[in-house]
Amino acid sequence: MTNPYKVFLICFTAFLFFGCFEDLDDNPASVRDLNNFVWRGLNTYYLYKDEVPDLGNSRFTTSEYENFLNSFNSPEALFEHLRYQPQTVDRFSWITNNYIELEQLLNGTSLSTGMDFGLVRHPNGSNNIFGYVGYVLPNSSASLQGVTRGTIFYAVNDVPLTRSNFSSLLQNRSFTINLANYNDNGTPDVLDDTIIPNGQSITLTKSALTENPIFKTALFTIAEQQVGYLMYNGFTRNFDAQLNAVFGDFKANNVQNLIIDLRYNSGGSVNTAILLSSMIAGQTGNVFSTEVWNTDIQSALSVAQTTNYFTNSDNGVPLNILNLSKVYILTSKRSASASELVINCLDPYIDVIHIGTETAGKFQASITVYDAPDFRRINANPAHLYAMQPLVLKSLNAVGYTDYSFGLVPDVLFPENYANMGTLGTENEPLLAAALQIIRDNSRVSPQVNQALELVADKHMFAPVEVGMYVNP
Template sequence: MKTAMKNRTIYLLVICASTLFTGCFEDIDDNPASTRDLNDFVWRGLNTYYLYKDDVPDLANDRFDTGSYEAFLNNYPSPEALFEYLRYQPQTVDRFSWITSNYIQLEQLLSGTTQNNGMDYGLMRYPDGSENVFGYVGYVLPNSSASNQGVSRGTIFYAIDGIPLTTSNFNSLLRNTTYTINLADYNDNGTSQTSDDNITPNGQSITLSKSSLTENPIFKTDIFEVAGENVGYLMYNGFTRDFDSQLNAVFGQFQANNIQNLVLDLRYNSGGSVNTAILLSSMIAGQTGNVFSTEEWNSDIQSQLSEAQTTNYFTDNDAGAPLNILNLNKVYVLTTKRSASASELVINSLDPYIDVVQIGTETAGKFQASVTLYDAPDFRRANANPSHLYAMQPLVLKSLNAVGNTDYSQGLFPEIPQSENYSNMGTLGSETEPLLATALQLILDDSRLYLPQTEPLDLIGDKTNFLSIGNGMYKELD
């Protein structure tokens, strides 16, 4: 049977046991890796797997002889410097490859554990088009600093530690472990236009501290009755493999309640595992055995792979465990500019088979996936060099849906354009929350839908700016 679970990536969600941690650190202390050796790891990994290898002359297989290669490696003071030099057009094409000096933290991050104060937020340019930035809170994690301090969805902040946020300083201000958010009120002046909106400080502030938190991406589920039909609602905030069985259980509840419509809320979902995206899409639409997506790698890798190895299929199981499948022919998906990578993969890959009604704003525009490369002859975790903890997460492939659609760098655009209202964001999962209310109205009677058109504000950043993986999509490769 064809199955999507081929486990084809170098990335492994395995956290070292404490004894292995101790051994690693002892080796690092006793025999630290040289800059030259770290740079060699960077070049070898990118020369082998980087999606844009063919566009970077210094990654060509015949670029160096022995002497010039050594001189090239020694020309860069750090592996980070070499990695950035070799990235292809990082401002426009490769916006998502990265390198880390601590792969233990990377592995924790990919399994959903981060240093986090519990506040999910987006950062928007002021309505007047200036360089000023305000933050809005999308949701708050339970049992976190933010929840304990009374932060809630719709909280607006304009400054950190009394310093107004701008496009040039937000990265440094929000990177600290502890900081104070200075609060404001967002006023839309009763119009649907944003040009007359304003942000007014209200004198309140809240101090937040980051700690190690594991986020369950299944944030909220519910079932509504609309026109005599059952409508499932799932707010899903990350494609995290560790929670796949819980995701399947949610669809078991939907199945038991005879769900005839589904609203999938991906508005703050920045992505994650390709395998999880396949599972979620299969639970929604079935289509077992049909092409979910195909992959394009660099020319060297592509020439070594068969068609079967570069094709992902809809599936009816997860490593043998049966999936709870709804077999829907339509799904309503809520999106914002923060919906990225694996979220976009689900939308794009379902589109050839069922009616995907996208509500919200255009998505982020990320169609590439990465793998984790460790410093080992085979780039695997098991054989990683014990003298350091460096790893890379380079883009290695781009995804195409069953009819070849890809390269959506400007994002996937909604059929029903609707921006969030920062003056009244509503309660997530409530039938009156604006984006969900639109989906429910479409299910009830789409002929009666009227939405005032507003220009969406510019997204400058969000919480993923401060997580190394950002809005990434990754593969598991064997």
């Protein structure tokens, strides 16, 4: 990517668990100094700076500024005060008190049971929720204890899951899930579905795991055409070469139709998103996306610095490009940031058949801001480990489409049926079967159920940071 700001969409997938420095400077930073760092960083980079009066360049005299800083008892309190409409507009900015843990987490290793799960509101509309398992990582606690795709759990440590308690129950290093059966009562209407405890339970323990985002690939012959399938669960730079190799295999097998499964993919590197999109569609040299920053930064950047392009190589290594005019992409409400970027930025160039449910609606990017004169890691203040991840830009596709805060709407509404989740990568898996039917019949399919149940949380929401775009300035 030509943008010197080199954007990454990072999916933060687990708890921060790594050790930090045992000793900091003998003179730790005061609350006032930490608050000064927060204000300076947001005043410089924050995307919504112009909408927050207290971030104005001429907002305070010197004495007023000191009084303002001292009126907040923690950097977290000031940070939250300066966020712009956090319930609706800025849902994704955050602050951490340990950037060492953050940096190690970004290397791809996290504490996990190996169980990918979503938490969904009960069909009866109560505040009770249940968990479903999307997939299980090999050689993990979940795989060793017999958790499989489609496993349903209604309680943890014998305590039924609710909106108010799920976080405390599932954040522990070890816990027991109490299992249930999902009964759709033989109808497509989710409102009469029930969750029935079955008396079984499984105890799981988290350990350090590194997840390969290339979870499943497959080839099918449909209507005398080769169809490639890829379940891709995270845009992780460390696996770009393997992703290119997958497309090399698709190319060698003359794949004419491609299904990309992003239903559990909540983000990763935008460079990887560009590579994946380029391998699908080609379009070398055409605009992939453009960036909009706050007024001060935008005025200092050239068009070239805020534009990303499709490419035919990765650091000089040729990409295996299929040059397709159509792609089928499977999504859920858990599909976010880089997943949405691929859909949105391919759409002006090729026919994107979007199957599943609306996506998460994350189109903004953030940056790691350190307490340093230039806000970079190399000059970070040794007196503390605070860093911020404020939203600093939003991404637009080649025709300017952005601000999809409610998610990207599918062409074919097809929520997962928790009573019949099927086996990933096989023709009996419902969403994959729907895509194959469209390819076979060149037609649309009816939704599996009338509506999707409300997603309350998933495994990615247990880290103290949100999914979003990450920018290296």
